[in-house]
Structures are given as C-alpha cells and as structure tokens.
Amino acid sequence: MREPAANETALGEALLAAEDVSLSFGGVRALTGVSFDIRKGEIRAIIGPNGAGKTSMLNVVNGFYQPQSGRITFKGEVRKSMRPYAAARGGIARTFQNLALFRGMTTLDNILAGRTLKMHRGFFWQLLRYGPALREEVEHRRRVEEIIDFLEIAAIRKVQVGRLPYGLQKRVELGRALAMEPDLLLLDEPMAGMNLEEKEDMSRFIIDVNQQYGTTIALIEHDMGVVMDLSDRVVVLDYGRKIADGTPDEVKRDKDVIRAYLGETH
Amino acid sequence: MLYREVGQYKSSYAADMAVFPILQDRIGIAVILVIAYVVFPLIGNDFLLNTILIPFLIFSLAAIGLNLLTGYTGLLSLGTGAFMGVGAYACLKLTTIFPHVNILIWVLVSGLFSSAVGVLFGLPSLRIKGFYLAVATLAAQFFLEWCFIRIPWLYNYSVSGAIEVPLRTFMGVPMTGPTATSLTRYLAVLTIVVVLTWVASNIVHGRIGRMWMSVRDMDLAAELIGIRLFRTKLLAFAVSSFYCGVAGAMMVFLWYGGAEAEVFAIDQSFLILFMVIIGGLGTLIGSFFGSALIYILPIGLRLIPGNFGVPIRPAAAEQLTFVIVGALIIVFLVVEPNGLARLWQIGKQKLRVWPFPY
Amino acid sequence: MHVLYLIFVDPFMQMVHSPDLLMQTLWDGLVGGVLYALIALGFVLIFKASGVFNFAQGIMVVFAALTLVGLHEHGVPAFVALGLTVLVMLVLAFGVERLMLRPLVNQSEIILFMATFGLTYFLIGFGQLVFGGNPKVMIAQDLYLPSGAIEWKGHFGFVSFQKIDIAAVIIASIMVAVLAVFFQRTRIGRALRAVADSHQAALSVGISLEQIWVIVWFAAGVVALTTGIMWGARSEVSFSLQVIALKALPVLILGGFTSIPGAIVGGLIIGIGEKLGEFYWGPLLGGGIENWLAYVIALGFLIFRPQGLFGEKIIERI
Numbered sequence: 001m002r003e004p005a006a007n008e009t010a011l012g013e014a015l016l017a018a019e020d021v022s023l024s025f026g027g028v029r030a031l032t033g034v035s036f037d038i039r040k041g042e043i044r045a046i047i048g049p050n051g052a053g054k055t056s057m058l059n060v061v062n063g064f065y066q067p068q069s070g071r072i073t074f075k076g077e078v079r080k081s082m083r084p085y086a087a088a089r090g091g092i093a094r095t096f097q098n099l100a101l102f103r104g105m106t107t108l109d110n111i112l113a114g115r116t117l118k119m120h121r122g123f124f125w126q127l128l129r130y131g132p133a134l135r136e137e138v139e140h141r142r143r144v145e146e147i148i149d150f151l152e153i154a155a156i157r158k159v160q161v162g163r164l165p166y167g168l169q170k171r172v173e174l175g176r177a178l179a180m181e182p183d184l185l186l187l188d189e190p191m192a193g194m195n196l197e198e199k200e201d202m203s204r205f206i207i208d209v210n211q212q213y214g215t216t217i218a219l220i221e222h223d224m225g226v227v228m229d230l231s232d233r234v235v236v237l238d239y240g241r242k243i244a245d246g247t248p249d250e251v252k253r254d255k256d257v258i259r260a261y262l263g264e265t266h
Numbered sequence: 267m268l269y270r271e272v273g274q275y276k277s278s279y280a281a282d283m284a285v286f287p288i289l290q291d292r293i294g295i296a297v298i299l300v301i302a303y304v305v306f307p308l309i310g311n312d313f314l315l316n317t318i319l320i321p322f323l324i325f326s327l328a329a330i331g332l333n334l335l336t337g338y339t340g341l342l343s344l345g346t347g348a349f350m351g352v353g354a355y356a357c358l359k360l361t362t363i364f365p366h367v368n369i370l371i372w373v374l375v376s377g378l379f380s381s382a383v384g385v386l387f388g389l390p391s392l393r394i395k396g397f398y399l400a401v402a403t404l405a406a407q408f409f410l411e412w413c414f415i416r417i418p419w420l421y422n423y424s425v426s427g428a429i430e431v432p433l434r435t436f437m438g439v440p441m442t443g444p445t446a447t448s449l450t451r452y453l454a455v456l457t458i459v460v461v462l463t464w465v466a467s468n469i470v471h472g473r474i475g476r477m478w479m480s481v482r483d484m485d486l487a488a489e490l491i492g493i494r495l496f497r498t499k500l501l502a503f504a505v506s507s508f509y510c511g512v513a514g515a516m517m518v519f520l521w522y523g524g525a526e527a528e529v530f531a532i533d534q535s536f537l538i539l540f541m542v543i544i545g546g547l548g549t550l551i552g553s554f555f556g557s558a559l560i561y562i563l564p565i566g567l568r569l570i571p572g573n574f575g576v577p578i579r580p581a582a583a584e585q586l587t588f589v590i591v592g593a594l595i596i597v598f599l600v601v602e603p604n605g606l607a608r609l610w611q612i613g614k615q616k617l618r619v620w621p622f623p624y
Numbered sequence: 625m626h627v628l629y630l631i632f633v634d635p636f637m638q639m640v641h642s643p644d645l646l647m648q649t650l651w652d653g654l655v656g657g658v659l660y661a662l663i664a665l666g667f668v669l670i671f672k673a674s675g676v677f678n679f680a681q682g683i684m685v686v687f688a689a690l691t692l693v694g695l696h697e698h699g700v701p702a703f704v705a706l707g708l709t710v711l712v713m714l715v716l717a718f719g720v721e722r723l724m725l726r727p728l729v730n731q732s733e734i735i736l737f738m739a740t741f742g743l744t745y746f747l748i749g750f751g752q753l754v755f756g757g758n759p760k761v762m763i764a765q766d767l768y769l770p771s772g773a774i775e776w777k778g779h780f781g782f783v784s785f786q787k788i789d790i791a792a793v794i795i796a797s798i799m800v801a802v803l804a805v806f807f808q809r810t811r812i813g814r815a816l817r818a819v820a821d822s823h824q825a826a827l828s829v830g831i832s833l834e835q836i837w838v839i840v841w842f843a844a845g846v847v848a849l850t851t852g853i854m855w856g857a858r859s860e861v862s863f864s865l866q867v868i869a870l871k872a873l874p875v876l877i878l879g880g881f882t883s884i885p886g887a888i889v890g891g892l893i894i895g896i897g898e899k900l901g902e903f904y905w906g907p908l909l910g911g912g913i914e915n916w917l918a919y920v921i922a923l924g925f926l927i928f929r930p931q932g933l934f935g936e937k938i939i940e941r942i
Binding site: 320336354390394396397398402404405408409411412415416457521532536539540541543547580581582585586587589590591592593596599600604 | 646677685723727728731732733738739741742743744745746747748749751752757766812867868870873874876877881909910911912913915918919920922923926927930
C-alpha cells in the first residue's frame with residue numbers, strides 16, 4: 001500500500017458512477033449489470049482475467065461503445081450514451097492497450113495534438129501563423145515541454161513516434177493524455193510488455209500525476225504487484241460481471257476473486 | 267560541412283518552431299526565390315517559361331492541394347481533375363459577369379467555389395474511408411465532367427463547347443488572353459504559387475495540420491483527444507479543393523488560354539495523384555518534386571530521341587514514354603515508397619553529419 | 625408538379641405501356657451488368673488474396689484482347705493465338721509477382737495501389753507499342769462465337785437478343801461456376817482462402833504466398849481475357865474500354881471488395897440500374913447520365929450500408 005495522498009481528504013465524492021451497465025455485441029455479452037464508481041482523486045484499478053470486459057468498460061466510459069442499458073453519471077451529470085468527442089470535452093483522457101499514437105508525427109506533435117481542445121485561434125490566424133496564432137503555439141509548446149520534462153522524453157522530442165521503442169511510445173501516449181489536463185485519466189494496461197525498470201518508471205509517473213495534479217485515474221493492469229501497490233480501490237470483473245469491489249487487501253482475500261484467477265471449481 | 271545546425275542555438279520556442287529552423291535552409295529558399303523571380307525572367311525563353319515552368323508550378327499547386335487531403339488527412343481522392351475544372355469554369359463565369367474586376371482576384375475567388383463543391387462531395391467521408399471514399403470521389407469526377415459538357419451556360423454557349431479565355435488586363439498589361447506574354451503569366455503564376463505554398467505550410471505546421479495528421483494516423487484516438495472527425499475532414503476537403511480550384515483556373519487562364527472539358531477528365535486526377543505519391547505523401551516539398559518528375563520527365567523523354575538523331579515515330583515516342591513512366595513509378599515505389607521528399611531528407615541528414623556516416 | 629410527374633409517374637407509365645422496350649432495356653442492362661461483374665470479379669480475386677486494389681484490371685482486359693487480336697493479325701490461327709494469350713497472361717502474372725509484389729511486400733495499401741497504376745501505364749504503352757493504338761475488331765467468328773440476333777415476338781411487341789450477348793451470359797456463368805468450384809473444392813482454393821483471411825497465419829502453416837499471388841493474378845488475367853473477348857465482340861477492342869472498366873468500382877462498393885457473389889449481384893444491379901436510368905430518366909437531364917449514374921447509385925448505397933451487400937458489419941476495436 002502506498003502512503004495516503006495529500007488530497008485524500010477530498011476523496012469520497014464520486015467523479016464517475018456506472019450503474020447497471022450492460023453491453024453486448026450481437027449475441028455476445030461483454031458486460032452484464034456492472035455498477036461501480038470512481039471517486040475524485042483516487043487511483044481506481046479494474047482487474048480481471050482476459051476477456052472479462054475491462055476494456056469494454058473503459059470504452060463505454062469514454063463513449064466508444066453505447067451500452068444497451070444502464071447509465072453513467074459523470075461530474076453529476078447523468079447520461080445514457082456519449083460521443084468520444086464529448087467525453088474529451090468533459091475531461092476524460094485515455095491511453096490504449098495496443099497504443100493508439102499518431103505514428104507519422106513527432107513526439108512533440110503528438111503531445112501538442114493533445115492540446116487541441118485548449119487552442120482557440122481561428123482558421124484565418126492559422127493561415128498566417130503570425131501574431132495570436134503563433135503566440136498561442138508558443139504558449140502551448142511551453143506547457144508541452146513541462147510534460148516532456150516530467151516524463152523524461154526530451155531526447156526524443158523530434159523523433160517520429162513510429163520509430164520509437166515500445167516503452168517510450170507508452171510514455172508518449174501518457175504524455176498526450178496528460179496534455180489534455182484531464183479530470184479523469186483512463187489507462188488501459190499502461191505497463192503491458194514492459195520490463196521491470198520500465199514498470200517502475202511508469203508506476204512513478206502514475207503516482208506523480210495523481211499526487212501533483214490531483215488527477216483521478218482508472219487503470220487496467222495485469223501485474224498484481226503493481227495494482228496492489230498503486231491503487232486505492234480495486235474492482236474485479238469476470239465474464240462481464242462485477243465479482244468484487246474494495247480495497248486491494250479486501251479484494252485479495254475475496255473467494256470469488258481467487259476462484260476467477262486460479263480456476264478452482266469448489 | 268556546409269550544412270550544419272551545430273552552433274545555431276535557439277533561444278525561444280518560436281525560433282525552434284519556425285518552418286525553416288536551420289540557417290542554410292533559409293538561405294536556400296532565398297536563392298530559389300531569386301532565381302525564380304530574377305534569373306528565369308532574364309534568361310527564360312518562351313519554351314522554358316510556357317512549356318516548363320508555368321505548368322510545373324500549376325501542377326505543383328494542384329499536387330499540394332491533393333497532398334493536403336490525401337497526404338496529410340489520409341483521404342484518398344480521385345476527383346482532383348473535376349475540382350480543378352470547377353475552379354476554371356467558376357473563373358470564366360466570374361470574369362464574364364464582372365469583367366472589370368482584376369482577373370487574378372477571380373482566379374483566387376474561384377477556388378472558393380471549388381471548395382464548396384469539394385465539401386459537398388466530401389460529405390460521404392463521414393461514414394467511409396479508404397478505397398470506398400476514393401470511389402465516392404469518382405462520382406464527383408464523372409458527375410462534374412458531365413456538367414462541364416452538358417451545361418452550355420458554364421462555357422458561355424461557345425460553339426466549340428470549350429472555355430475561351432477573354433483578354434483581361436492589369437494596369438494596362440494583358441494578363442490573360444492571346445496577347446498576354448508568357449513572362450507576365452509566369453510572374454502571376456509564380457506569385458500565386460509562392461503565396462499559397464507559404465499559407466499551406468502555415469496550416470500544416472499549426473493546430474489544423476496536427477488535427478489532420480491525427481485523423482490520418484489514428485482517427486479513433488483523434489476523436490478521443492477532442493477532434494471532431496467530420497468537421498476536420500470537411501475542412502481538409504475545403505482547403506484541398508480550394509488549392510485544386512485555383513490550380514485549375516490558372517491552368518486554363520494563365521497557361522492554356524482555352525480548354526475543353528476533357529482537360530479535367532479522370533486522367534488529370536490520376537496524374538496529380540502520381541505526383542503526390544512519387545513526391546511524398548504528407549510533404550509540401552514533395553509536391554514540387556513529384557510535379558517536376560511526372561510532368562518534366564515525359565517532355566525530356568520526348569526530346570531525347572530527336573536530339574540524338576534516333577529516327578522514331580512521334581506516336582512510338584509517346585507510347586515509349588508511357589512504358590518508361592509506368593516502369594519508373596514501380597521502380598520508385600520499390601526503391602523509396604515514401605517518395606522523393608524522403609530521399610531529399612535522407613540526403614540532408616547525410617550532409618549534416620558528413621564526413622561521418624552517423 | 626409537372627417535374628414530379630416526369631420523374632415519378634411518367635417513366636413507369638412508359639414501362640407499362642410498352643413492355644417490349646422495358647424488356648429490351650432490362651436485357652441490355654443485364655448483359656452490361658454481366659461484363660461489369662466479370663471485371664469486378666478480377667478485382668475481387670486479387671484484392672482477396674493479396675490486399676492489392678488492382679487498378680490495372682481494366683487495362684488487363686484491353687491488353688488481353690489486344691494480344692489475342694494482334695497475334696491473329698500476324699497470321700497465328702485463332703485458337704493458337706488464344707492459347708498464346710493465356711500464356712502471355714501467365715507471364716504477366718509471374719512478372720507482376722516477381723517485379724512488383726515481392727519487392728513491395730508489407731507496404732501500405734496506397735503504395736500497392738499506386739504500383740498498379742504504374743502497371744497500367746506500362747501496359748498501355750507496351751500494348752500500343754507492340755500492337756498499335758488503333759481500335760481493332762475482335763476475331764469473334766474465328767473463335768466460333770455466334771453473331772446475329774434472335775428476335776422474340778410476343779403479343780405486345782418484340783425484343784431482340786444478340787446471340788453474342790447470350791453467349792456472353794452463358795460463358796460468364798460457366799466461368800463463375802468453375803471459379804467457385806476451384807476455390808471451394810481444391811487444395812489451392814483452400815490455401816487461397818487461408819491467405820485471404822490472414823497472411824501471417826497462412827505463412828505459418830506453410831502456404832507459399834508467392835505461389836498464391838501468381839495463381840490469383842493468372843486467374844484474374846484469364847477472367848480479363850474472357851471479358852475482353854466478350855466486350856470486344858460486342859463493340860471493338862480499344863483503349864477506351866479502360867474508362868468503362870472503372871465502372872467495376874461502384875460494383876465493388878455494392879458487392880463489397882471481398883465477395884464474389886457480391887461482385888456478380890452488384891454488377892447486375894449497376895448494369896440494369898444504369899440502363900433503366902439512362903433510358904427512362906436520362907432524357908430529363910439531357911442524356912449521357914450513364915457516365916455517372918453508377919457512381920451515384922453506389923454513393924447512395926454507401927450511406928445506408930457502408931460494408932456492401934455481402935460484407936460483414938465492421939465492429940471497430942481499439
């Protein structure tokens with residue numbers, strides 16, 4: 001268990017609540033009546049065996065999939081469905097299991113692209129790239145450079161991300177999400193395929209983001225050590241149903257969870 | 267040794283974000299502009315200006331237009347020829363209705379008409395991508411071509427069914443029509459192309475360029491960082507068609523001096539697409555390289571046998587050109603799928619670290 | 625109101641009043657559609673197996689027909705020329721695989737697409753250089769293809785069926801049937817379907833991609849030859865056919881890029897649709913709408929069913 005965060009006092013208010021969410025594709029049920037909440041300022045882990053519906057859950061949260069039933073409350077607003085664009089506007093950022101970077105663009109451009117919603121200079125200023133438009137670019141560049149420093153990727157600033165090693169690409173993707181200054185950050189297996197050292201770096205970044213910026217984080221992760229260390233609360237999915245929800249310690253002792261993971265039949 | 271960025275420190279983000287951050291590049295651009303504006307007009311004969319430079323610049327502009335759409339935004343279009351046609355016919359109608367306004371203004375304004383039509387035919391891009399979209403743009407190509415032939419109002423009911431470019435002057439100097447010299451037309455084309463290239467470079471280096479490239483590289487992720495796909499794609503269609511429209515208007519008014527609908531047929535679309543791909547998708551300089559290679563190479567090929575005294579029928583030379591260009595396209599794609607611009611970049615990189623390999 | 629009448633009522637009135645004209649239009653559309661379907665079939669074969677959007681399919685039709693007629697002009701007996709042309713298509717398939725596909729393996733779709741453009745240019749130039757650029761007459765009689773027409777008189781008028789059209793429909797049907805059996809029942813067909821599903825998986829079970837590509841391009845070449853003979857016999861062998869071959873693209877949109885039944889049904893819909901459109905609605909717009917109607921039909925279709933008639937609904941995953 002990590003030390004309690006400085007902002008833990010604010011914990012308790014739900015930033016996002018999913019109630020009874022069900023989702024299916026054709027006849028295949030991906031989620032069945034899942035309810036859980038994410039509280040402001042916490043790190044919330046979503047775990048479960050392969051195919052448990054974790055990624056589907058994140059996809060519902062940021063509007064890729066429209067659930068057939070159930071509802072989602074975000075920042076006190078109830079909604080049945082949402083477009084990804086609206087989710088981004090509302091302050092939800094996301095990274096992906098299999099990387100969804102803009103491969104043809106440089107690290108800098110990728111992270112700057114994350115600032116799109118915060119840039120407002122109109123089309124005609126863009127044509128001239130002069131005056132307000134240029135000032136705006138520079139101002140956001142400054143902000144992006146902070147993120148680059150934070151993630152220690154200054155050396156690859158001007159490298160096309162398609163040519164970067166996997167671990168660095170994961171970092172750039174996190175950088176792009178951070179550039180949006182989100183209220184809720186969804187991380188889909190941020191440490192998949194990483195070696196121990198990279199995992200430690202990434203864990204440090206996640207904790208720093210949570211503590212320095214007070215960003216609420218929901219993450220999917222398979223490495224149980226990481227999950228137990230990082231998260232405040234854990235929700236466990238299996239076959240699209242929620243089977244446990246609580247602190248890491250509670251979840252670790254839960255019979256259903258042990259059964260789901262170890263495949264015991266009794 | 268000559269091409270180094272070492273020692274050129276940037277003290278502000280603005281300097282680092284400039285389009286040409288390296289001093290030598292800026293000098294290079296200045297030299298090219300001097301050659302284009304001073305040397306060519308001084309030494310240029312009619313052949314150089316009218317047969318090589320004017321069409322080269324016009325094709326470059328059209329290629330930039332298509333590159334904004336296909337190279338930067340990842341939307342494949344086969345309707346470039348028709349969008350160029352919209353520009354040309356719009357320009358004819360505008361200058362017929364308002365003959366006293368400067369023709370160069372109408373050349374630029376006709377691009378806006380092309381934009382509007384481009385947006386209209388870009389609407390299906392909401393739902394479809396890739397080759398499906400390409401076929402959708404073919405609908406634009408054939409429908410517009412049909413309009414150019416079947417609506418006599420568009421070509422002022424001329425007997426030949428072709429656009430006949432009227433005489434228009436600018437401060438007493440003929441700009442268009444049979445009496446306009448190739449030098450005046452060259453300077454007009456050059457200025458428009460330089461300005462529009464500069465604008466295109468501004469667009470692609472800023473927020474809009476990043477939005478386009480995001481959509482190209484990973485549209486779902488682009489949506490997630492708050493980019494509205496549909497709007498972004500339509501904007502790409504609009505800007506791209508604007509460039510193509512201006513290129514089309516210049517083609518008829520400042521180069522051919524008259525044209526039939528055939529000029530804007532599907533072959534033209536393919537030709538421009540070649541230029542973009544051979545030059546390099548997603549690079550502005552590549553559009554110029556591609557235009558130079560695809561347009562000037564066949565002219566060169568046609569000249570060679572004559573100069574070496576090889577007896578060859580003109581028809582056979584034409585066919586041989588097809589064979590060679592076709593083979594070259596495949597060879598280029600095999601050697602460098604990322605186009606001439608990539609070769610250029612590699613060359614610069616080599617120069618930067620010369621005499622060491624890394 | 626009058627306009628609405630002309631669009632929504634009058635054409636149907638005409639259809640009812642003179643069913644013989646309707647029959648004739650439908651038949652012409654059907655034959656045109658069969659030929660579109662054949663070109664589309666060539667596209668589908670190649671797209672399925674190699675992911676290449678083969679723009680050169682249209683020119684392959686012209687090139688095959690030109691080779692056949694050209695050889696005959698040089699005194700080669702018709703059926704020997706036919707055999708030689710098949711051989712030429714085989715050589716072409718080998719050449720394409722060796723010089724184009726193999727060096728470009730793993731490149732993006734658009735690069736491969738552009739390479740087939742290069743192939744198109746090459747074949748246009750090469751074909752003209754060797755056989756000349758003038759339109760030629762197909763050697764239909766020497767190949768024992770029928771000519772003339774059958775006239776069928778009903779109590780409402782008469783419809784004329786060109787014998788060559790009937791032959792085209794029959795031969796096309798046989799061809800499709802043979803291909804279907806080939807792909808469903810033979811070992812190579814199974815390998816081909818495996819490749820279409822996943823290149824990597826096919827490689828891992830020991831299927832040779834190179835071999836499959838040659839076979840598919842050859843099959844597409846034979847389909848092109850058949851199309852060329854039929855089309856050539858109906859009109860003439862010329863390079864203008866190339867633009868008509870682009871009509872196969874809307875057919876693909878309707879049928880889906882990977883579906884053989886889709887190509888056939890799509891071809892028939894486009895063929896019949898554009899003939900009906902041209903005949904009954906064309907005059908309202910001043911005629912010539914045949915040039916773009918097919919694309920607009922496809923476009924309208926795309927809005928409602930982007931995956932085509934037989935394609936599966938695409939679920940985007942991330």
